[in-house]
Amino acid sequence: MTTLETIAPVAATGSFAYAWLLIALPLASAVILQAGGRLTDRWGHLLAVLTPVASFGLGLVYFLGLMGRPEAERAVDASVYTWIAAGGWHFEVGLLLDPLSILFVLLITGVGSLIHVYSLGYMAHDPNRRRFFAYLNLFVAAMLILVLADDYLVLFVGWEGVGLASYLLISFWQERPRAAAAGKKAFIVHRIGDLGLLMGIFTMLAMFGSSSFAAVDEGAAGLAPGWACFLGFMLLLGACGKSAQVPLQTWLLDAMEGPTPVSALIHAATMVTAGVYLVVRSGAVYDQAPAAQLAVAIVGTVTLLAGAWIGCAKDDIKKVLAGSTMSQIGYMMLAAGIGPAGYAFAIFHLLTHGFFKADMFLGAGSVMHGTGDDVNMRHYGALAKVMPITFVTFAAGYLAIIGVPFFSGAYSKDHIIEAAFEHNAVLGSLALLGAGVTAFYMTRLMCLTFFGQKRWREGIRPHESPAAMWVPLVVLAVGAVIGGMALNAWISRWLVPIGAEAPEHATWLPDFSNPLSWAVLAVVAVGVVIGWLLFGRRPAPDEAPAAVSPLVLAGRNDLFFDAAYDAALVRPGLALATGVAYFDDHGVDRAVESLGGAALATGRRLRRLQNGHVRSYGLAMLIGVVAVGVVLALLQLV
Amino acid sequence: MPDLYLVLASTLFVIGLTGFLIRRNALIVFMSTELMLNAANLVFVSMSHVHGVLDGQVAAFFVMVVAAAEVVIGLSLIVTIFRARRSTSVDNEILLKG
Numbered sequence: 001m002t003t004l005e006t007i008a009p010v011a012a013t014g015s016f017a018y019a020w021l022l023i024a025l026p027l028a029s030a031v032i033l034q035a036g037g038r039l040t041d042r043w044g045h046l047l048a049v050l051t052p053v054a055s056f057g058l059g060l061v062y063f064l065g066l067m068g069r070p071e072a073e074r075a076v077d078a079s080v081y082t083w084i085a086a087g088g089w090h091f092e093v094g095l096l097l098d099p100l101s102i103l104f105v106l107l108i109t110g111v112g113s114l115i116h117v118y119s120l121g122y123m124a125h126d127p128n129r130r131r132f133f134a135y136l137n138l139f140v141a142a143m144l145i146l147v148l149a150d151d152y153l154v155l156f157v158g159w160e161g162v163g164l165a166s167y168l169l170i171s172f173w174q175e176r177p178r179a180a181a182a183g184k185k186a187f188i189v190h191r192i193g194d195l196g197l198l199m200g201i202f203t204m205l206a207m208f209g210s211s212s213f214a215a216v217d218e219g220a221a222g223l224a225p226g227w228a229c230f231l232g233f234m235l236l237l238g239a240c241g242k243s244a245q246v247p248l249q250t251w252l253l254d255a256m257e258g259p260t261p262v263s264a265l266i267h268a269a270t271m272v273t274a275g276v277y278l279v280v281r282s283g284a285v286y287d288q289a290p291a292a293q294l295a296v297a298i299v300g301t302v303t304l305l306a307g308a309w310i311g312c313a314k315d316d317i318k319k320v321l322a323g324s325t326m327s328q329i330g331y332m333m334l335a336a337g338i339g340p341a342g343y344a345f346a347i348f349h350l351l352t353h354g355f356f357k358a359d360m361f362l363g364a365g366s367v368m369h370g371t372g373d374d375v376n377m378r379h380y381g382a383l384a385k386v387m388p389i390t391f392v393t394f395a396a397g398y399l400a401i402i403g404v405p406f407f408s409g410a411y412s413k414d415h416i417i418e419a420a421f422e423h424n425a426v427l428g429s430l431a432l433l434g435a436g437v438t439a440f441y442m443t444r445l446m447c448l449t450f451f452g453q454k455r456w457r458e459g460i461r462p463h464e465s466p467a468a469m470w471v472p473l474v475v476l477a478v479g480a481v482i483g484g485m486a487l488n489a490w491i492s493r494w495l496v497p498i499g500a501e502a503p504e505h506a507t508w509l510p511d512f513s514n515p516l517s518w519a520v521l522a523v524v525a526v527g528v529v530i531g532w533l534l535f536g537r538r539p540a541p542d543e544a545p546a547a548v549s550p551l552v553l554a555g556r557n558d559l560f561f562d563a564a565y566d567a568a569l570v571r572p573g574l575a576l577a578t579g580v581a582y583f584d585d586h587g588v589d590r591a592v593e594s595l596g597g598a599a600l601a602t603g604r605r606l607r608r609l610q611n612g613h614v615r616s617y618g619l620a621m622l623i624g625v626v627a628v629g630v631v632l633a634l635l636q637l638v
Numbered sequence: 639m640p641d642l643y644l645v646l647a648s649t650l651f652v653i654g655l656t657g658f659l660i661r662r663n664a665l666i667v668f669m670s671t672e673l674m675l676n677a678a679n680l681v682f683v684s685m686s687h688v689h690g691v692l693d694g695q696v697a698a699f700f701v702m703v704v705a706a707a708e709v710v711i712g713l714s715l716i717v718t719i720f721r722a723r724r725s726t727s728v729d730n731e732i733l734l735k736g
Contacts, residue, residue, distance in 0.1 A: 615658070622659070
């Protein structure tokens with residue numbers, strides 16, 4: 001086990017001191033849009049599009065600034081202000097710009113800007129457009145806090161911020177009960193993961209007296225193995241919640257109730273990768289905790305297969321893509337669980353996935369836009385001709401995700417599978433199997449959506465989407481095609497300062513000398529052929545067949561996780577709540593009510609005294625005076 | 639000798655009290671109250687005489703002032719009520735019930 005070699009950040013100078021603007025711009029626009037109310041209805045969405053673009057420009061400046069520095073100085077800590085200074089506790093809000101965080105900044109603001117532009121078209125006729133853009137900006141700001149923080153506690157602020165934005169956006173169409181329920185579900189499942197992250201932060205505070213990255217990196221080496229392991233598992237729990245990994249994955253499929261740009265930005269390209277970021281960022285901890293590291297790899301492998309399984313069985317195009325997102329993040333987690341050898345590949349796959357998955361989600365949104373918001377793939381068919389731009393861009397994402405050589409996904413996924421084989425043959429074989437299944441379900445999606453015969457519903461005339469929607473698609477598709485070639489040779493080297501190991505050889509060309517690459521290609525080809533044989537060659541029914549194998553049935557029901565949680569947690573919880581409510585109604589309430597009833601009855605009796613007869617009052621007074629006199633007289637006697 | 643004053647005062651007080659308790663006419667009730675006040679005054683004054691100090695007489699003046707004020711307010715109330723209701727019976731419950 002080698003110790004991680006991370007570089008110490010240097011203090012921010014010059015333009016780096018203004019790094020807070022990255023976050024402040026989208027945050028300000030979110031505030032203006034919310035506080036400005038209807039005043040901003042006319043121009044608010046344009047402002048909301050400008051601020052992520054501005055942040056992207058600024059991020060680019062910082063990126064080039066980091067590039068221009070020698071490797072040992074490529075981490076800049078820009079202190080913003082002192083958050084808490086009480087007794088022995090001291091928390092600074094600082095922004096860490098290093099090779100890892102700057103890549104995230106570019107991904108978030110870059111893909112984020114494109115999705116904002118896309119939303120201009122997609123949400124053009126929504127009565128709550130302003131609110132939608134305010135939430136999107138809030139998300140971008142929170143996500144930037146998450147990745148720029150130099151302290152786990154500040155990271156947690158962003159972590160919760162993206163959770164909030166995700167909740168608000170999943171249930172954006174709050175008038176739909178399903179969307180409202182999905183938002184709540186995501187929020188509650190996130191809480192479980194957040195508990196893990198919080199416990200991790202508490203452990204850091206107890207062990208190191210600080211939760212800053214620097215303190216944790218430094219202290220981790222001296223940590224007792226038991227505590228290191230605990231910390232690793234708690235951080236993994238946090239990552240599972242945010243990144244929809246088994247066993248906390250159930251919220252992601254329901255999250256597809258949100259508007260499609262949200263699914264693309266939050267539930268595919270950025271927020272759900274926060275767990276991978278957390279694991280890679282906590283490399284120093286995982287270095288000391290081999291058991292936790294293995295758990296990360298296993299969770300990743302299980303999720304990559306589970307997500308692919310679900311993706312094979314769903315008919316809802318967004319849910320297929322959601323299953324696929326789970327699966328691809330599983331790959332990233334697997335890579336992150338391999339250790340320093342895998343970090344660069346995890347981040348590489350994260351970036352390429354950000355492009356091709358956002359591309360495909362937006363493509364799915366474009367398809368839905370053209371077919372009257374229908375999400376059922378069995379109602380599509382033969383859309384390639386009527387939606388040529390959507391088809392071509394979607395196809396680019398398709399070729400990238402299944403890993404066709406020269407497309408971006410091929411580079412990053414091959415690396416992960418290769419590293420997994422070197423690490424552990426079982427994990428490697430399962431990752432290889434996952435690649436084949438990915439090819440199968442994506443081929444199924446392509447065949448059902450763009451090829452075959454028309455199964456359009458009556459009155460639906462599919463048409464190409466407006467330019468605001470297809471321009472971002474084209475940009476993302478270009479990224480999905482060339483991203484791998486452009487980054488392959490560079491990214492491992494670039495991430496060395498944050499603890500990644502650089503492989504010996506990597507060029508812009510796919511590695512054809514490696515027999516494993518050919519094996520991956522063969523498995524992918526088998527997946528594509530099976531997918532085509534089942535769904536492309538023969539006409540697909542426009543209703544989902546009822547008689548299916550148990551495998552498909554399990555996939556359609558999200559592997560019965562929801563049912564299991566329902567039986568194991570939701571029902572007992574409901575029963576407990578019902579019991580408590582019953583006790584409240586019949587125990588506490590009755591006690592309180594009978595007390596009140598007694599007071600009322602006493603009052604009713606006493607009221608008879610107050611009869612309005614002056615003479616009876618006089619008599620009462622007389623009796624009272626006599627009584628007082630008697631008492632006084634008796635007291636005199638005593 | 640002082641005993642007789644006290645007997646007289648007690649008699650007056652009991653007459654006043656009885657009138658207060660059994661008569662319905664507000665004016666009579668009012669007069670009964672005055673009677674009780676004056677019974678008390680009589681006790682004050684006689685005790686003042688017996689003890690040879692002026693405290694009781696001062697108290698009697700206070701009682702008279704209070705009684706005078708009471709008469710002013712009480713009579714005007716009774717007159718107003720009589721005008722409104724053509725009756726001065728104190729048994730009319732509504733008079734004291736909200």
